[in-house]
Amino acid sequence: MDFSLGPRATRFRSEVKAFLAEHLTSETIARMHESGTFNDRDLNEALALAGLLEGAVPGYGDRDPIELYVLFNELEKAGAPYDGLAVSMLVAGVVNAVGTDFHRTEMLDKLLTGRFNCCLGYSEPDHGSDVASITTRAVRDGDGWVVNGQKMWTTMAHEADWVLLLTRTNPDVPRHHGLTMFVVPMDTPGIEIHPVPTMASERTNATFYDDVRVADEWRLGEVDGGWAVMGVALAFERGVMGGTNPAVPLLRHVRAWAETDGSDGSGRMVDDPLFRERVARTAIVNQVSQLLTLRAAWIAAEGGLPGLEGSMAKVFASEEYQRIVGWFQQMAGAEGLLGFHADGAAADGWIDYDARHAPVTTIYGGTSEINRNNIAERHLGLPRNR
Numbered sequence: 001m002d003f004s005l006g007p008r009a010t011r012f013r014s015e016v017k018a019f020l021a022e023h024l025t026s027e028t029i030a031r032m033h034e035s036g037t038f039n040d041r042d043l044n045e046a047l048a049l050a051g052l053l054e055g056a057v058p059g060y061g062d063r064d065p066i067e068l069y070v071l072f073n074e075l076e077k078a079g080a081p082y083d084g085l086a087v088s089m090l091v092a093g094v095v096n097a098v099g100t101d102f103h104r105t106e107m108l109d110k111l112l113t114g115r116f117n118c119c120l121g122y123s124e125p126d127h128g129s130d131v132a133s134i135t136t137r138a139v140r141d142g143d144g145w146v147v148n149g150q151k152m153w154t155t156m157a158h159e160a161d162w163v164l165l166l167t168r169t170n171p172d173v174p175r176h177h178g179l180t181m182f183v184v185p186m187d188t189p190g191i192e193i194h195p196v197p198t199m200a201s202e203r204t205n206a207t208f209y210d211d212v213r214v215a216d217e218w219r220l221g222e223v224d225g226g227w228a229v230m231g232v233a234l235a236f237e238r239g240v241m242g243g244t245n246p247a248v249p250l251l252r253h254v255r256a257w258a259e260t261d262g263s264d265g266s267g268r269m270v271d272d273p274l275f276r277e278r279v280a281r282t283a284i285v286n287q288v289s290q291l292l293t294l295r296a297a298w299i300a301a302e303g304g305l306p307g308l309e310g311s312m313a314k315v316f317a318s319e320e321y322q323r324i325v326g327w328f329q330q331m332a333g334a335e336g337l338l339g340f341h342a343d344g345a346a347a348d349g350w351i352d353y354d355a356r357h358a359p360v361t362t363i364y365g366g367t368s369e370i371n372r373n374n375i376a377e378r379h380l381g382l383p384r385n386r
């Protein structure tokens with residue numbers, strides 16, 4: 001089996017690497033961790049100007065999803081702020097797949113400049129995994145809609161220009177059949193954003209919709225057809241656009257730390273055989289994660305929707321990431337509990353950061369249990385969970 005990329009994707013990978021070597025600074029990375037907002041419009045714009053965003057939208061332009069995978073894989077491995085960009089490209093992909101000329105004119109070209117952002121408004125306080133049960137209402141009002149409700153975990157809402165908003169338009173039919181998707185400009189009167197800090201220092205938000213008036217032209221897909229739109233979005237979200245190689249930057253930081261002498265004169269961690277074995281295991285996990293992601297990207301490149309393969313890549317990579325950072329935190333002892341800027345922090349605080357960040361990765365974008373259900377039902381043919 002030949003796992004190598006074709007010539008175009010290989011060239012594209014070199015271009016992205018060269019771009020990151022020139023434009024991604026330690027200040028950009030530090031700023032993202034200090035602000036908790038994993039988005040940098042200047043970097044996004046520079047990517048666009050270098051021609052590297054062009055066609056990164058799934059199904060758009062002449063680039064294919066292998067290049068999309070390469071772009072986000074390189075951003076992730078370099079530790080760059082890419083979450084905001086990934087959501088924007090995902091929404092651009094959904095708009096491209098099911099949107100109207102109005103959506104394309106209003107949004108697509110802007111998103112490709114790197115200066116505009118989207119956020120995802122699916123989850124609610126009582127409905128995360130069970131997103132088909134959401135209760136945020138959109139009610140017809142003349143030739144528009146009025147939206148009322150609350151969303152939870154609307155990451156990037158405070159930076160976003162639009163929210164991809166899942167609403168209930170018909171409460172009297174089975175729950176999957178009464179949903180409608182909208183794109184709503186975030187400056188529409190009636191939208192309130194409240195910050196929610198997380199243990200990983202990443203900011204997310206609760207968002208409130210109080211008599212928000214939305215013109216019908218912002219509706220994405222059919223009335224009561226929101227579940228189908230959701231399916232397109234989820235297929236893009238899991239797998240291809242980052243989130244499946246988080247232990248790559250961790251390994252880089254841990255290896256650099258292990259080369260230094262311990263503060264208590266205990267020598268270098270890199271000379272410990274157990275440490276070396278764990279480094280080797282981490283490198284293997286990183287390689288397997290990359291190949292699982294590449295499989296999802298390849299399916300997308302063949303015109304398929306890699307929802308199942310994306311679930312496989314996400315479960316494997318996020319659970320291994322948690323396990324791996326646990327090893328290194330144990331080996332670092334108390335210094336592995338010290339954060340950025342603390343004197344004596346192991347790996348300059350990266351072990352502490354990754355240990356706080358890793359748990360989140362098995363929750364957002366669909367929990368491990370939900371992804372396992374997906375694999376069990378669609379791959380193993382087991383009975384439906386609900």
Ligand SMILES: Cc1cc2nc3c(=O)[nH]c(=O)nc-3n(C[C@H](O)[C@H](O)[C@H](O)COP(=O)(O)OP(=O)(O)OC[C@H]3O[C@@H](n4cnc5c(N)ncnc54)[C@H](O)[C@@H]3O)c2cc1C
Pocket residue numbers: 119120121122123125126127128129130152153154155156198202204360363364365366367368369370373385386
């Ligand atoms: C940092 C962060 C950022 C996020 N960003 C966004 C965002 O931008 N936009 C957005 O819309 N959402 C976002 N989310 C929400 C995320 O998608 C949900 O948290 C996730 O889907 C889980 O939903 P929940 O939190 O309501 O947990 P619940 O659904 O209440 O789940 C609780 C537990 O029960 C388990 N469980 C639930 N149902 C089943 C089942 N059928 N079978 C087996 N186990 C089950 C879950 O796996 C979990 O362990 C974010 C979440 C976090 C933590």
